[in-house]
Amino acid sequence: MTTRAVEAWTLEPLVTFVKEASARLVLVMTSAGQVMAQHGFSRAVDVMSAAALGAAIMASTDEIARQLAQPPFAALNHQGDRHGIFLGAVTTGRGKLVVLVVYDLDVSSLGLVQLFFEQLTADLQAASPKEGVSKQVLAADFERELSDSLNTLFGR
C-alpha cells in the first residue's frame, strides 16, 4: 500500500511509523479534519469520512476533559475483534495534528502502535516547519482546497 502526503514533511515520519507499527490505515489531519497525509486508503470518500469522524471524536473527548477540568486525553483506543482503532494528538510547528490509526490485531498490537506513535510524535515535531500554523482554508476556497488535497493524497 502506498503512503501519500499533502505536506511533504509528514511523509517520512508516516512511512516509518506504518512500517514499524504494521498499521493498516493511517490518517494525519488537523484538528479541523483537514487531511495532511494518509496511508492505505483506496477511496477519497473513505478518507473524508474518517477524517471528519476522527476530528469529531477528538473534539468531543477534548470537551469532556475540559468539563472535568482535566487536561485533554492524550490518546484513545478501541479494540475490536480483528482490528484496533487508535486516535492520538500531536503538537507540531503547524499546530495540533490528529492521527488516526487502524491496525490488524493479527500483525500488530496496541503496545506496538503506542510505542511507535511516540516516535511518530517526535519525528513530526522535528520535521514540521516552524513558521507557524498553516493558513486557514477560507469558505470560498474550501472545495478547491479539498479537491487539491484529495488529488495529492491519491496521486492524481
Add this chain to the structure above:
Amino acid sequence: MADEIKTLSSQLAQDPDSLVFLRLGELLRLKGQFDAAHRVALTGLERHPHLADAHDLYARILADKRDYERAFDEWDMTLRIAPNHVGALKGLAFLYFKVGDVGQAVAHLEAARLHAPDDPGVAQALALAQGGGSGPARAAAAAAEELAPPAAAAAPLEESRVFAGLEGAQEGLLLLDAKGQVLGGALKEPHGRDVTEAVAAYLAGVSHEAGRTAKLLGLGRWTGVAAEGQHGHVHLTPPAGDALLLVVRDRAVPMGRLAIIAQRAAGAARRWLEQQA
C-alpha cells in the same frame, strides 16, 4: 491437470493441515472451477490464517469471480503479513487499473519491480501505464495478465550443499532469507510431515523483529533466540546479513547442546552464503 487435482484432493483429505491446498486451489482456479477453488482456499485459510500465500490465492479467486472489493481486502491482508509479496502487489495494481487509478497501479507495480526486477509482466505493464502503449485500458489488460499464476518455480537449491555432513540436514535445519524464502535445508514435524514452507513463511520478518527489539532496548546485536516448546526445542541464529537459520530438535536434546549444533550449522550456512555472494 485432472489427475493432479485428484491426487492433491486425496492428499488434502488425508492431511487437512497440508499446504497442498495452495496448489489445489490454484489448479481449480485455472480450470475455471471457481466455487471449488473458493472452498479449498477458504478451508486452507481457516487452518493457516497467517499464511500470505493463502490470502493471495483467495484474492485471485475472488478477482476471478469479480468480487473486487473482497479481493482488495485479501491482497491488502497479504501485504500486511508479507509486505513485499509480489503477487499481492501485482493484484492490487490490477484492481487499481480496474478503477482507473493509474497512479496507484503504477506505484504498486513499481514496488513489485523492486522485489521482482526480472518479472517481464511487471515491466510490460509499467511501460504501458507510463505511456508506452495506447493508454490505461491496455495497461489494465497487461496487469490483468499478471494475475496468471507464475511460471514453475526454479529448481530448489541443493539442500545438502548448505548443511553437508551435519546431523539433521534433511529434517531439522532450515536456512531462510529475510522474505521467508528457503535457501537450504528442510523441516519435518514429529509425525514426518514436511513443514518447510509453512515454517519459512511464519519466520519471515523474525530477523528484523529480533534486530529491532535488541536495538530499541539497548541490548546490542542479537545473536540468537533459543525456545523451548511442548514437544521440541528450536534455535534461531542470524548467520549473515538478514538470513536466518533455524535448528529444531526434540525435547531430549538439551538446550545447551542445541546451541552448539546451531553454532556449527551457522558456520556452514555462513560459508555457503559467502560462496553464493
Add this chain to the structure above:
Amino acid sequence: MTAPPYGPALDLVTRVRGVRGAMLVSGDDGIVVAEQLMEGIKGSAVAALASSLAARLRRAMEAAGVGASLFWHLQCDQGGLLVVPAPSGVLIVAVAEPDVNVGLVRLELLRAAEAVG
C-alpha cells in the same frame, strides 16, 4: 505502580543476580501489566516488542510441530530478554545482563508464571 499480588511474583525473578528488571505483559496487547525495572529500561517498549516477537515465534513453533512455547530467550551481545508465557496469556519477561545464569532465571520465570496463573 505495581498491583500488590504481582509484586512477590516479580520479586522471584528480580532477585536473581544479573536481572535488570522483570515485567508482566499482556500478550495480546503488548502493554505493561506490572513491572519492576531498573532505571533506564523503558517498560512500554519491552512489553510491545516482547509480545510482538512472542507472537511470531508462537506461530512458527506451532507450524514446526513443536507445540506452544514454554520459554524463550533472545540472546544479544549486551544482554537478553527471557520470556515465559503463562497460561492466562500474560508473558513473564526478564531483562538480563549478558552473563546472567539463564537456567536460574528460567526456573524463577516458571515459578512466577505459576504464581500469576
